[in-house]
Every structure is written in C-alpha cells, then in structure tokens.
Amino acid sequence: MGTWRSLRVAFVLGSLFMLLLIIAYWDDIGSFNLYPFQDLKHDSLPSDCGSRRLPSDALVSTASTIGAQRNSPVTFPPTARITLSPEDTAQARAEEDARKEGNAVPAGDRNQDVRKQRVADVCSGKNNVEFPGRTRVIEQIPYRELDHLIVDDTHQIIYCYVPKVACTNWKKVLVVLSQALISPSSGKPYTDPEAVPADIVHNSSLHLTFAKFWHHYGSLSRYLMALKLQRYTKFLFVRDPFVRLISAFRNKFGRPNEDFYKQFGSVMLRRFGNTSGSLPETAAEAFAAGIKPTFQQFIAYLLDPETEKDGVFNEHWRQVYRLCHPCQIKYDFIGHLETLEEDTEHLLKLLKVDHLLRFPSGARNLTSTSWERDWFAQIPIETRKELYKLYEPDFELFGYNKPDGLLQQQLD
Incomplete structure (x- = not known):
C-alpha cells in the first residue's frame, strides 16, 4: 500500500506542476499560430547555392498538409493588398539606404537613379501619361500576365524579359545560374552562356516564372510573390520602342x-x-x-x-509596360540596349555573379x-x-x- 500511495502522491504533484507550467506560459500558448507560413520572415529564404526552393522543407510540408485537409485551395481575394511585416519593410528600406550611402556615386548608379525616378514619376501621374493598369496593384494582375518574370531562387534574381531586347542572351545567363540545362557533351550543367543553344533557352519549361506560381505553391503563391519582390534583385532591359x-x-x-x-x-x-x-x-x-x-x-x-x-x-x-508592369514592380536595375555593355557589366556586379560567368558576346541586333x-x-x-x-x-x-x-x- 505504501508504494501505491507514493505513486498517487507523485501523480498529484506532477499534475500540479504541469498546471503551473501552463499558467506560467499561457501567453506563448495563446499566440500559437496553426499556419506558421503566414508569419514567414525573410530569414527562411535560402541563401545557399544548393537549393532552388524558396520555402523550407518544413514550410512545404506544412503547406501540403494543410492543402490536403481542404476540399478547395484558399486563395487571396484578387484585389486584396498583401501587407508585409514591419521587419520585411524595414529591411528592404535599410538595404536601399545602404546602396545609396556615400558621397561619391558611380556613373552607373547615377544613371540608374535617373531611370528609376523617371519610372516613378510617370507611374505617379506627374507626366500626365495615362495607360491601362497604371494605378492597379500587383495583386490585381492575373497570373497569365506575369509570365515574363523569370525567378532564380538560388541567386535571388527576378528578370523580366522583353523580346527583341537581348533576352536570348539573358535567358542563357539565367539557365547557367540556375543549372537548369545539362550539356550533352559533358553530362553536366552548362557553365558558359555562350555554349547554351539559343533555340533551347526559349523553352518555357526551363524557367520558373510568376505565372507558374499557382501550380507550384497553391494558396501560398501571392504571399511568396510579395516576399520575393521585396527581397530579390529585379531587373529588365528596354530599347527605343x-x-x-x-x-x-x-x-x-x-x-x-x-x-x-x-x-x-x-x-x-x-x-x-x-x-x-x-x-x-x-x-x-x-x-x-x-x-x-x-x-x-x-x-x-x-x-x-x-x-x-x-x-x-x-x-x-507588346508594350513593355504590359510585359513587365513597372508601375507595380519597383525594379532595382533598368538596362538599355543602347548601353548594353556598360549596363551589363554593372548589373553582373550588382547581382554578385560577375565572377561566375561572362555575358555572351553573340550576334548583336543591328537595327x-x-x-x-x-x-x-x-x-x-x-x-x-x-x-x-x-x-x-x-x-x-x-x-x-x-x-x-x-x-x-x-x-x-
């Protein structure tokens, strides 16, 4: 009987201890979120070169489980504005300020400041130029209209390609960076953009674009888009229309x-x-x-x-404003075909890939x-x-x- 009484006392004491723990940590338990991906921070984005996936394995597993438990996927309202956390916004501003620090601004940076300010002025209506979609938000743009935004998760790059503006060579660069294509001669991914066949790089299956996000991420799509647009380096090249x-x-x-x-x-x-x-x-x-x-x-x-x-x-x-949505996407770099060589050199350094490859010399468009x-x-x-x-x-x-x-x- 002594042993049985001791066990009962131990059980009662253990129960009291657990009750005290629950009371002490009730605030933490009350704030538990069943959907952890809704509080995803930029720290969960991979910085290593070995992964092409944006979310962590745990995030993907959680999202898949939740999606499987529902009869239909949960989607964001088409006109809903996605609000990022204060930490995300503050980090993006800090990075922007860091790029502008210092009194001596290189010529390439000055050109970029002028080009980006020009876009901002036109989009805000200062130039009195009206065009469809100028004032809409990114969440209102259908997926099918985001098919020119190529995403490289490994190097955190988003490139909007514009046909007839060096897009073949830039697609070659993206293929090499993402290691998306195997060379039949070496059996390994291409490392030289010059060697990538031009007719193959336009195969849409080689590139992850925003238009494919719903298929890849389901109800996470719009949120992940917003994170990547905030975090990644975004660029495009244009030319005289x-x-x-x-x-x-x-x-x-x-x-x-x-x-x-x-x-x-x-x-x-x-x-x-x-x-x-x-x-x-x-x-x-x-x-x-x-x-x-x-x-x-x-x-x-x-x-x-x-x-x-x-x-x-x-x-x-098709007009560039319809392909790349510059009023909805704040591009970090706007290149001009007329200054392709200097812009390309500047951009590869900005992307921190200039040590990995060289931009293809290729045949220049003579128009x-x-x-x-x-x-x-x-x-x-x-x-x-x-x-x-x-x-x-x-x-x-x-x-x-x-x-x-x-x-x-x-x-x-």
Missing part, C-alpha cells in the same frame, strides 16, 4: 517564319494586302511567290482594334535608330501619330525622346 518594332518586323516577317506567317502574316495580308484569291499555305511558298507582309501592313495591323480584341498582341510587339526615317517613309503622318500614342507609355517610362521628326513632317 519604334526601333524594337522594326527589329520585330525584320525578324519575324522579313524572312520565312512558318508560325508567324500562319498566325499573323496571313491575317495582315487578308486584311490589308488587297490580295485576291487564296493565300499560299506556307511561308516558304508565299515568299517564293513574292507574297509577304509589308511594314505598312504590319503597322496597320497593330493599330487595328480587331487585333487587340483577338487577344493576339504578341509579346514581340538602329538611324533606320527609323527609312522604315517610316511610306507611313502617313497620322498613322505614325496613332502608333506613337500606342507606345507613348514606353517612351515616357523609359526616357526615350519623342520622335518629333517622324511625327511632324513628311519623309522623302
């Missing part, structure tokens, strides 16, 4: 291109080519017969309301601003003015001069 149009036309319609002929070229010829009868079925046959879209037809197609209604404003001539006069000579002045209005936001956002010579006089 009219020169980019000329480059796109030369590349896609100046030589046989089956895909672009079938989807766009044949439409231009039917609407604006005054062709009678049926068109050749292939681009090769059309070019052999001397039937191909002209630059005038291309411009008429861009200005045709039916083009936008059809939803086929292709990425090669020049000096060509504009010849290309637009047959385009009526009123048509040029309409075209300028279509691309005015890009001219204003990225500091390109209004082409007054094209808009005010007839060209010989």
